[in-house]
Amino acid sequence: MSLLTTNYLTPTGREEAWRFTPLKRLGGLHDGTAKVGDRQSLSYKSSASGVKFERISRELATSPVETDDVVMQRVREGAHNVATLTIAANTEVAETITLSRSAQGLDSAEFSRVRIELGAHARATVIMENTGDAFLAEDVEFVLAPGSNLTFVSLQEWNTGSTHLAKHHAIVDRDASFKSITVTVGGSLVRLLPSVEFIGQGASCELLGVYFATEGQFFEHRMFVDHKVPNAKSRVNYKGALAGQGAHTVWIGDVFIRAAAEGTDTYELNRNLLLSDGARADSVPNLEIETGEIVGAGHASTTGRFDDEQLFYLMSRGIELSDARRLVVRGFFNEIVTEIGDAVIQDRLMDRIDNELAKAGS
Amino acid sequence: MSTLEIRGLQVSVNTDAGAVEILKGVDLTIKSGETHAIMGPNGSGKSTLAYSIAGHPKYSITGGTVTLDGVDLLEMTVDERAKAGLFLAMQYPVEVPGVSVSNFLRTAVTALRGEAPKLRTWTGEVKDAMEALKMDPAFATRNVNEGFSGGEKKRHEIMQLELLKPKIAILDETDSGLDVDALRIVSEGVVRAKEANNLGVLLITHYTRILRYIKPDFVHVFANGKIVEEGGAELAEKLEANGYAEYVGS
Numbered sequence: 001m002s003l004l005t006t007n008y009l010t011p012t013g014r015e016e017a018w019r020f021t022p023l024k025r026l027g028g029l030h031d032g033t034a035k036v037g038d039r040q041s042l043s044y045k046s047s048a049s050g051v052k053f054e055r056i057s058r059e060l061a062t063s064p065v066e067t068d069d070v071v072m073q074r075v076r077e078g079a080h081n082v083a084t085l086t087i088a089a090n091t092e093v094a095e096t097i098t099l100s101r102s103a104q105g106l107d108s109a110e111f112s113r114v115r116i117e118l119g120a121h122a123r124a125t126v127i128m129e130n131t132g133d134a135f136l137a138e139d140v141e142f143v144l145a146p147g148s149n150l151t152f153v154s155l156q157e158w159n160t161g162s163t164h165l166a167k168h169h170a171i172v173d174r175d176a177s178f179k180s181i182t183v184t185v186g187g188s189l190v191r192l193l194p195s196v197e198f199i200g201q202g203a204s205c206e207l208l209g210v211y212f213a214t215e216g217q218f219f220e221h222r223m224f225v226d227h228k229v230p231n232a233k234s235r236v237n238y239k240g241a242l243a244g245q246g247a248h249t250v251w252i253g254d255v256f257i258r259a260a261a262e263g264t265d266t267y268e269l270n271r272n273l274l275l276s277d278g279a280r281a282d283s284v285p286n287l288e289i290e291t292g293e294i295v296g297a298g299h300a301s302t303t304g305r306f307d308d309e310q311l312f313y314l315m316s317r318g319i320e321l322s323d324a325r326r327l328v329v330r331g332f333f334n335e336i337v338t339e340i341g342d343a344v345i346q347d348r349l350m351d352r353i354d355n356e357l358a359k360a361g362s
Numbered sequence: 363m364s365t366l367e368i369r370g371l372q373v374s375v376n377t378d379a380g381a382v383e384i385l386k387g388v389d390l391t392i393k394s395g396e397t398h399a400i401m402g403p404n405g406s407g408k409s410t411l412a413y414s415i416a417g418h419p420k421y422s423i424t425g426g427t428v429t430l431d432g433v434d435l436l437e438m439t440v441d442e443r444a445k446a447g448l449f450l451a452m453q454y455p456v457e458v459p460g461v462s463v464s465n466f467l468r469t470a471v472t473a474l475r476g477e478a479p480k481l482r483t484w485t486g487e488v489k490d491a492m493e494a495l496k497m498d499p500a501f502a503t504r505n506v507n508e509g510f511s512g513g514e515k516k517r518h519e520i521m522q523l524e525l526l527k528p529k530i531a532i533l534d535e536t537d538s539g540l541d542v543d544a545l546r547i548v549s550e551g552v553v554r555a556k557e558a559n560n561l562g563v564l565l566i567t568h569y570t571r572i573l574r575y576i577k578p579d580f581v582h583v584f585a586n587g588k589i590v591e592e593g594g595a596e597l598a599e600k601l602e603a604n605g606y607a608e609y610v611g612s
Contacts, residue, residue, distance in 0.1 A: 307456075308419060308420075309456045310456050310457075310458050312416075312417075312418055312419065312440060312456070313452070313455065313456035313458065314458065314466070314469075314470075315417075315439070315440035315441040315444070316416050316417075316440055316441075316443075316444055316449075316450050316452075317441075317444055317466075317470035317473070317474075317522065317526065318441050318444035318445050318470050318473040318474040318526070319441055319469055319470055319473045320441050320473065321439070321441070323469065323473065324441075327458070327461050327465075327466070327469060328458065328461070330460065330461070331458055331459050331460025331461035331505070332459065332460055333460070334459075334460035334461070335459070335460055
């Protein structure tokens with residue numbers, strides 16, 4: 001059991017970063033009243049050489065960056081160690097490395113710290129599979145040395161009732177590429193903060209995500225891409241569907257192009273499909289630009305319902321309404337889900353999406 | 363032998379300014395093996411006829427009947443009409459992002475036949491249909507109508523006509539936007555479907571050029587929401603020479 005001593009500023013809900021989040025449903029993770037257990041639910045599976053997984057005690061694992069998020073500050077103080085995955089320089093890991101969490105329990109919270117470090121010119125794909133009952137606050141850091149390449153897939157397939165707050169912060173050095181695919185389809189409340197910080201020229205990131213919220217679910221994806229060096233490239237594409245009373249999703253895309261970041265190329269996109277009444281999608285792209293010497297900067301956000309013309313076209317070929325809707329929704333998510341590159345996981349997610357849609361009473 | 367029978371069909375569309383009547387009593391009978399051309403000026407209601415028979419939600423039927431072999435089509439949902447044997451080749455086929463042509467076709471044929479087709483024979487059928495329309499095999503992996511050229515969209519419509527084997531097909535300005543070669547390829551597809559399945563065709567067009575490839579048995583002139591003159595193939599030649607002027611404003 002951890003005892004937290006520091007007096008953090010508890011969010012009130014009026015702060016920009018918290019204005020959409022239902023604080024009452026955080027189980028006290030934001031104000032320090034949550035009971036924190038000693039679980040370590042993360043397990044590791046890989047036999048590849050050049051890959052090392054170890055738990056480094058808190059005292060020896062200094063974080064490369066400060067965090068301004070109060071929950072993450074508590075996690076850093078409360079977690080005893082940092083689960084660290086290291087891929088050695090010049091190692092190309094062909095097989096996917098799996099980190100999984102399952103069946104944790106809701107009686108007390110887990111504070112977890114994870115760090116994934118790639119040496120220079122290393123290349124790997126890491127999948128984090130989250131299933132079971134979670135009451136979790138998680139600080140995940142990625143450190144990408146020059147020329148390295150990481151694809152990170154995080155799957156939130158939590159059981160009903162789960163609460164999951166996490167920050168995914170990537171520090172991307174010269175000519176390194178970070179690609180993340182975030183899938184959120186389960187849990188009561190999920191709030192993920194993917195962020196990227198470019199520290200060397202020629203760095204790039206691609207942040208992709210899909211989410212599907214049904215009755216009563218709250219899913220927030222709030223990203224921040226910090227262009228602080230020249231000639232970096234970022235792409236963001238999140239797609240969500242919502243169905244059912246009280247389904248609520250939030251997508252925030254903050255991109256900051258600092259004065260030094262000449263030659264920046266950035267584009268972010270969020271699309272939402274509202275499948276029923278009573279659901280709410282918030283979508284806020286934010287672009288702050290301190291230099292005009294850039295390649296491109298743009299964003300787009302759309303929220304819409306089923307397209308009658310698409311459904312008519314499919315049905316005019318004999319396809320029933322429910323099947324036509326299923327095709328359209330699968331098609332909507334297909335672009336991003338296929339990026340995962342694992343047929344078993346893709347099929348499982350598509351089946352789950354079908355089920356969510358069926359549950360929503362199409 | 364099938365018969366599509368349209369009697370006194372009246373259709374209106376809802377606009378901001380209220381309901382506007384577009385079809386003002388259309389009578390038409392199409393039997394298997396027959397080709398009927400409907401010709402008329404823009405805005406005469408030709409496409410409304412096509413879409414209201416297929417069941418597009420935008421249109422309200424305010425009077426009349428449409429039956430296929432005596433069964434009321436107007437009571438059916440859009441997919442039920444297709445299952446009854448109706449097909450509409452659209453003037454502007456709709457993009458369906460993320461859904462491949464092969465997945466779309468397999469889903470449609472499964473719905474129409476009531477069971478999934480045998481994979482091997484089906485793959486062969488699709489391949490043959492694509493070859494006959496001179497389509498690149500890579501076409502099957504593309505998303506439905508997404509990024510298709512005008513000609514590709516029309517070939518894709520006629521490929522579905524050949525694969526889905528309806529009893530009656532309505533072709534809504536299938537010739538528009540096609541160059542001479544594409545027009546010939548697409549027309550040959552319609553003729554093949556006619557010969558293979560004794561298809562009845564309702565061909566909606568603005569121009570006579572497609573009628574050189576698909577010979578009509580009957581020509582109907584459409585103006586102001588109804589049929590104003592009927593005849594054989596010779597009527598199309600008269601329209602080619604004189605235009606629609608005598609029918610408009612009458």
